[in-house]
Amino acid sequence: MFFRLLMESFRRQRRRKLLAGIAILLGTTAVTAMLALATTIGDRIHKELAVYGANIVIYPKADLLDVKIGGVDVKPASGGSYLKESDLPKLKTIFWGNNITGVSPELPVELAAARQSGGTLFPARAVGYWFDHDFGGLKTGAPALHPWWKLHGAWPTANAATQNAMNVAVGMKFAQQLGLKVGDKFSLHAAPGVGASSSTATVVGIVTTGDDTENEILLSLQDAQMFAGATGSVRRVEVSARTKPEDAFARVDPDSLTPAKREIWYCRPYANSIAYQIREAIPGAQAEQVRRVEQSEGNVLSRISGLMWLISAAALLAAGFAVSAAMATAILERRGEIGLMRSLGASKGAIAMLFYAETGLLAIFAGTLGYLLGSGLAAWLGARIFAGDGGSAEAVLIPVLLPVVVALALVVALVGSTPSIRAALRMDPSAILRADA
Amino acid sequence: MSEAKVQTGPLVDPYGSTRDDCAVIALKQVTREYAGHGSVVRALGDATFSIVAGEWVAITGPSGSGKSTLVNLIGCLDRPTSGELKIDNVDVASMSATELDRFRADKIGFIFQQFHLIPYLSALENVMLAQYFHSMTDEAEARAALERVGLDKRVSHLPSELSGGEQQRVCIARALINNPPVLLADEPTGNLDAANQTIVAELLQDLHRNGHTIVMVTHDPEMAGLAQRRIALSHGKVFCHPVGGPMVTLRR
Numbered sequence: 001m002f003f004r005l006l007m008e009s010f011r012r013q014r015r016r017k018l019l020a021g022i023a024i025l026l027g028t029t030a031v032t033a034m035l036a037l038a039t040t041i042g043d044r045i046h047k048e049l050a051v052y053g054a055n056i057v058i059y060p061k062a063d064l065l066d067v068k069i070g071g072v073d074v075k076p077a078s079g080g081s082y083l084k085e086s087d088l089p090k091l092k093t094i095f096w097g098n099n100i101t102g103v104s105p106e107l108p109v110e111l112a113a114a115r116q117s118g119g120t121l122f123p124a125r126a127v128g129y130w131f132d133h134d135f136g137g138l139k140t141g142a143p144a145l146h147p148w149w150k151l152h153g154a155w156p157t158a159n160a161a162t163q164n165a166m167n168v169a170v171g172m173k174f175a176q177q178l179g180l181k182v183g184d185k186f187s188l189h190a191a192p193g194v195g196a197s198s199s200t201a202t203v204v205g206i207v208t209t210g211d212d213t214e215n216e217i218l219l220s221l222q223d224a225q226m227f228a229g230a231t232g233s234v235r236r237v238e239v240s241a242r243t244k245p246e247d248a249f250a251r252v253d254p255d256s257l258t259p260a261k262r263e264i265w266y267c268r269p270y271a272n273s274i275a276y277q278i279r280e281a282i283p284g285a286q287a288e289q290v291r292r293v294e295q296s297e298g299n300v301l302s303r304i305s306g307l308m309w310l311i312s313a314a315a316l317l318a319a320g321f322a323v324s325a326a327m328a329t330a331i332l333e334r335r336g337e338i339g340l341m342r343s344l345g346a347s348k349g350a351i352a353m354l355f356y357a358e359t360g361l362l363a364i365f366a367g368t369l370g371y372l373l374g375s376g377l378a379a380w381l382g383a384r385i386f387a388g389d390g391g392s393a394e395a396v397l398i399p400v401l402l403p404v405v406v407a408l409a410l411v412v413a414l415v416g417s418t419p420s421i422r423a424a425l426r427m428d429p430s431a432i433l434r435a436d437a
Numbered sequence: 438m439s440e441a442k443v444q445t446g447p448l449v450d451p452y453g454s455t456r457d458d459c460a461v462i463a464l465k466q467v468t469r470e471y472a473g474h475g476s477v478v479r480a481l482g483d484a485t486f487s488i489v490a491g492e493w494v495a496i497t498g499p500s501g502s503g504k505s506t507l508v509n510l511i512g513c514l515d516r517p518t519s520g521e522l523k524i525d526n527v528d529v530a531s532m533s534a535t536e537l538d539r540f541r542a543d544k545i546g547f548i549f550q551q552f553h554l555i556p557y558l559s560a561l562e563n564v565m566l567a568q569y570f571h572s573m574t575d576e577a578e579a580r581a582a583l584e585r586v587g588l589d590k591r592v593s594h595l596p597s598e599l600s601g602g603e604q605q606r607v608c609i610a611r612a613l614i615n616n617p618p619v620l621l622a623d624e625p626t627g628n629l630d631a632a633n634q635t636i637v638a639e640l641l642q643d644l645h646r647n648g649h650t651i652v653m654v655t656h657d658p659e660m661a662g663l664a665q666r667r668i669a670l671s672h673g674k675v676f677c678h679p680v681g682g683p684m685v686t687l688r689r
Contacts, residue, residue: 001566008557074445340549342514342568344542345538345570345571347538430509
């Protein structure tokens with residue numbers, strides 16, 4: 001009879017249930033959308049912050065060593081040691097290799113440039129880069145890791161290089177200094193006794209970067225290696241990886257952890273653990289997290305998460321009040337039923353149980369529907385907020401959220417309806433039942 | 438039914454203590470007071486009377502006379518402030534709220550002026566609801582109860598699909614389903630047209646003939662005339678009349 005009462009009440013009194021149902025539905029829709037966005041926001045924020053550059057940098061371990069003679073640091077300013085370009089594919093073999101979204105090796109070389117052959121020589125810093133390099137199926141290089149660089153013209157191509165003629169891009173300030181335009185030629189000279197001696201460079205692009213790169217010549221890594229006389233070498237590698245925001249556990253020294261904890265640390269995509277795995281994979285390499293981007297990412301994430309929790313809590317609170325108001329109306333309309341049940345000998349507990357069961361069932365229905373709608377809303381919002389990364393509404397169905405959202409709906413609905421149910425049970429049944437009351 | 442004489446004070450229950458042994462309802466100096474704004478309102482004072490099993494009693498009186506209070510007490514929806522109230526030989530005055538709920542389900546069958554049927558349940562389900570809160574449901578028994586009130590063809594109809602008279606008959610079937618010793622009818626014909634009033638009155642007469650104890654609140658002199666005895670109320674005081682006693686006009 002209990003279930004009959006419950007079912008018939010739903011079947012034949014849909015209008016009465018509608019108001020409370022809509023309140024729960026709206027609340028759970030908002031909460032699901034916020035929670036779904038909060039759980040997927042890490043990837044999206046990473047994509048957004050990727051425009052600010054790499055989050056891991058690799059350089060030769062030798063750079064860490066102090067070379068002091070008589071208290072004077074005699075280590076060369078630019079460093080004298082290199083990484084092997086042939087070691088870079090090992091980056092794809094680390095545990096979190098698939099999280100690496102960009103790689104940009106660099107090789108700086110000090111050159112002298114003249115506007116015309118035989119003309120005045122200016123000191124010029126040149127840096128060799130990958131520009132559109134196929135890295136195990138990933139097209140990457142300096143432009144990918146420095147998306148804010150603005151190029152007028154084209155990037156140099158490595159295969160166009162010969163000993164005597166090469167394509168280069170130049171920084172905007174350098175171009176102004178030498179009066180260069182796209183298509184102009186100038187001569188490049190290496191330091192005496194190092195690699196190729198000189199070459200004619202054709203400007204294929206002029207780059208605006210907003211930093212010191214504007215004073216540089218950007219050439220293909222292969223050409224830089226030729227000038228430096230360091231075939232197959234790179235000085236520094238910037239890596240962009242999809243990482244988990246840093247927390248206290250991310251900052252611990254993995255070697256101080258128990259094997260089990262170390263395993264957990266190792267298998268979490270912290271920038272630190274990826275850097276650690278890179279150090280393991282490439283002998284002689286020192287890999288470190290670039291804290292500027294990492295910390296920004298963590299800060300942005302924690303602030304956005306905080307905001308989302310706040311919105312979720314506000315949505316739940318609003319839903320609670322709405323349910324409370326809707327239940328108060330519904331129960332007021334049904335006070336005759338309550339009076340009747342009391343007269344038939346129903347205890348207050350039995351009546352409360354019936355109303356709570358109705359509310360609970362409504363919460364489960366509305367919560368499930370809210371979960372589905374909220375998932376759709378999250379996809380739609382995600383597509384609009386992060387329009388830069390594609391803008392398509394991908395489904396954000398996170399199964400683990402379903403029980404969480406339904407449980408929240410139940411709590412909100414039951415707590416919201418409690419004042420009305422208690423008030424209804426306090427009413428004098430005889431006053432409700434008697435027509436002249 | 439003629440008007441005979443004016444009473445100015447409470448009458449003594451003519452059956453007195455000799456009826457107490459077979460009384461299904463017995464009140465001894467029952468008082469009910471309500472706390473008002475800084476004062477105490479006495480809704481019923483020193484009520485003493487009894488109703489024996491199988492008796493049909495009408496409770497009459499103007500609004501504010503204490504009828505509701507008396508019905509609430511007899512219906513175990515309320516407890517007296519003082520005095521002794523026995524239903525089926527059990528003193529309900531000292532019962533807890535939970536005990537009173539249980540006791541009410543066992544002992545009292547309510548018939549309401551407004552019928553109070555659950556709108557989303559069929560006639561049959563409305564009758565079964567009383568079984569559910571009493572013990573356990575028995576559909577065959579519920580059907581038999583509806584058949585007894587002439588509604589065997591209307592069992593699956595919703596209250597909105599039944600006439601007023603039919604709804605009241607469902608209400609009577611519901612009141613009867615748990616075989617309570619007391620049927621408490623509150624203006625049972627107050628909301629019915631003449632034709633349906635006759636049907637319900639005949640049904641109550643039939644129940645009385647079959648030995649049911651009926652306590653009926655009514656403003657309708659004709660309905661009150663069907664009862665064996667009338668208990669009149671005025672200003673919280675009870676006036677009892679024997680079977681076939683004269684009608685009383687109460688001076689307000």
